[in-house]
Amino acid sequence: MRSENYLTDIQVRHAKPGDKLSDGGGLYLLVKSNGTKLWQYRFKLLGRENTHAIGLYHPTTLSLREARRRRNVARDLVREGHNPNRVRQDERRQAAQDEQLKKTNTFRAAYEKWLAATSKGLDSKTIAQRKREIAKHANSLLSRPVNGIARRDIVEILGPVEKSAPEVARNLRQYFMAIFESLIDDGVLASNPCPTRRNIKRAPVRHHSAILGDALIDFMDCLCKDDTSEMKTIVATKLVMLTVCRKTEATSAQWDEIDLEKGEWFVPKARMKGRVAHWIPLSTQAVQLLKEWHRYSDSNSPYVFPNRRTPARPMAGNTLNSIMNRHGLKGKGTPHGLRSGFSTHFNRLGGNEEAIERCLAHEPGDKVRAAYNHWDYAPERRKLLQEWADYLCTAKVTKAS
Numbered sequence: 001m002r003s004e005n006y007l008t009d010i011q012v013r014h015a016k017p018g019d020k021l022s023d024g025g026g027l028y029l030l031v032k033s034n035g036t037k038l039w040q041y042r043f044k045l046l047g048r049e050n051t052h053a054i055g056l057y058h059p060t061t062l063s064l065r066e067a068r069r070r071r072n073v074a075r076d077l078v079r080e081g082h083n084p085n086r087v088r089q090d091e092r093r094q095a096a097q098d099e100q101l102k103k104t105n106t107f108r109a110a111y112e113k114w115l116a117a118t119s120k121g122l123d124s125k126t127i128a129q130r131k132r133e134i135a136k137h138a139n140s141l142l143s144r145p146v147n148g149i150a151r152r153d154i155v156e157i158l159g160p161v162e163k164s165a166p167e168v169a170r171n172l173r174q175y176f177m178a179i180f181e182s183l184i185d186d187g188v189l190a191s192n193p194c195p196t197r198r199n200i201k202r203a204p205v206r207h208h209s210a211i212l213g214d215a216l217i218d219f220m221d222c223l224c225k226d227d228t229s230e231m232k233t234i235v236a237t238k239l240v241m242l243t244v245c246r247k248t249e250a251t252s253a254q255w256d257e258i259d260l261e262k263g264e265w266f267v268p269k270a271r272m273k274g275r276v277a278h279w280i281p282l283s284t285q286a287v288q289l290l291k292e293w294h295r296y297s298d299s300n301s302p303y304v305f306p307n308r309r310t311p312a313r314p315m316a317g318n319t320l321n322s323i324m325n326r327h328g329l330k331g332k333g334t335p336h337g338l339r340s341g342f343s344t345h346f347n348r349l350g351g352n353e354e355a356i357e358r359c360l361a362h363e364p365g366d367k368v369r370a371a372y373n374h375w376d377y378a379p380e381r382r383k384l385l386q387e388w389a390d391y392l393c394t395a396k397v398t399k400a401s
Contacts, residue, residue, distance in 0.1 A: 005068070012037070012057065012064050023064070027071045029057065039067040043078045052084045105188065107149060107179075108142040114179045133171055137161055146183055151193040158195065211333035211341045216241070220392045222327045229326065233319050235293045236305045240320065240335055242286040242389050244342040244359055246273065247335040252314040253304040255294075263287050278361045281382035283389035342388055355380035 004024030012029060015021055015037060021029040026042045037057035043050055054070050055062050074084035111134060119127050137157055141149060154176055162169035176194040183189040211219065220241060223234050240250045249267050258265045265280040272278050282290070290304070297304065301311040308315070320335045339360055346356050355377040 007064060009064055013059070023068065025068075025071060026075065027054075027067060029067075039070075041071045041074050041084070043075065043084075045078055045081075045083055050083065050085065052088075105145045105147065106142065107138075107144055107146055110146050110179050110183055110188075111138075111142070111175075114175075114182050117182070118178070129171075130175065133168055134175060137168070137172055138176075146180070146189060149193055151195060154194055211329065211337045215329070215333070216338070216341045216392065219324070219327060219329065223323075226323075226327075229323050230308075230319075231293075231296065232305050232308075232315060233323050235289060236315065237320050237323055237335070238289055239286065241338050241392060242283055242289065243280050243385065244339045244388070245278075245280060246339070246361070247317045247320055249278075251305055251317045251320070254302045255304055256302065258282075258290065258304070260287050260291055260294075272361060274361065274363055276361075276363050279378070280359075281378065281385055283386045285389040285393050286385075345388070345391070346384060351384060352377065352380050355384055359384055 004027070007021055007023040007029065011021065015029060015031045017031050017033050017035055019029070019031040021031075023029070028040045028042065030038045030040055032038065039054035039057060039062065041052040041054055043052065052074050054067055054074070057063075057067070077084045077087055115127070115130065140157070141153065144153075158169050158172060161172060173194060177192065180189060180192040180194050184192060220238070223238055226234055236250050239245070239253075240247060243250070243265065245267070249271060252271055253265070253267075257267060260282075263282040263284075263286075265282055267278040267280065269275050269277040293304070298306045298311050303311070303314045305315040307313040317335075324330070324333065324335065343356055343360060347353065358377050359381050
């Protein structure tokens with residue numbers, strides 16, 4: 001007499017709500033009041049009866065034949081002393097962990113975690129540079145599991161970049177090294193696949209070309225006669241020349257930083273390269289320039305030089321490079337080179353070196369001292385910048401005479 005396999009497909013298909021049909025061997029078909037048919041396997045383990053839900057009946061995916069196969073698998077586990085319910089829970093938990101690992105064990109996840117952990121206190125431009133360089137050169141790694149990335153993969157990325165942009169290659173190597181080191185600390189990896197420093201060449205340091213003497217005078221004269229460039233660009237360039245500030249300090253300047261009555265400009269530390277606030281005494285020419293520009297500027301924008309398309313943002317810094325190129329300085333100098341011209345001019349005349357350096361926002365090594373001494377050499381700095389403005393604005397006339 002058979003002890004199992006009592007049911008037929010027809011009986012299963014025609015089972016009605018409330019029916020409880022046994023197929024033997026612990027396999028049952030339970031039909032709920034709403035017509036749902038559920039396969040169950042009843043077993044005894046360590047003297048206790050248990051029920052293992054096999055699943056909902058389906059004529060193709062969970063038929064009578066498939067239910068018997070799954071019952072047999074569960075029964076084998078019971079014979080080995082395992083509870084099939086516990087085994088299934090463990091399998092589901094492992095599957096969920098594996099799926100989560102696929103998402104968190106990728107290079108993208110590791111990179112984003114590292115970026116979040118190291119971005120505090122960094123300049124927004126530095127953060128943007130990191131994102132840009134990773135997106136451009138390491139995009140192929142983002143979706144890959146970190147334990148599947150070999151040294152060869154990284155070398156293939158760094159090699160071509162090193163030939164065209166050695167500094168970017170060095171940056172990338174530093175990013176890779178830090179990201180994989182953090183994975184080692186977290187116990188995800190045992191070794192770092194990033195190549196060592198000796199394999200990345202350092203590019204020669206390139207200094208900004210200084211614009212000196214007659215070239216400075218001629219350029220200021222060109223700006224004064226320029227009737228084709230946008231007025232905002234001309235004024236911003238003149239402001240850089242008159243105050244010897246950095247390009248981004250001028251293009252991102254805000255009106256509430258400037259006191260035209262006192263003739264001074266106070267740049268907050270958040271916008272300074274060295275993260276130390278900078279006081280700039282304004283020459284009479286700089287004050288007059290800003291007063292005239294204030295009449296034409298966008299009164300709804302906090303910026304002295306608002307972006308043409310989006311006034312809530314400052315103008316683009318590259319605009320200043322463009323106007324210099326149009327006036328014949330392409331390849332000969334940059335906005336930063338205007339600062340070098342100031343330094344060269346006054347050092348040649350034997351000016352106060354400390355005052356010259358303060359005008360250029362080159363703070364002393366003691367940043368605490370620098371933070372509390374914004375007005376170091378204030379009279380000397382005001383005198384230097386006034387003489388500089390006079391030199392730029394009158395030398396052409398004097399030379400012509």
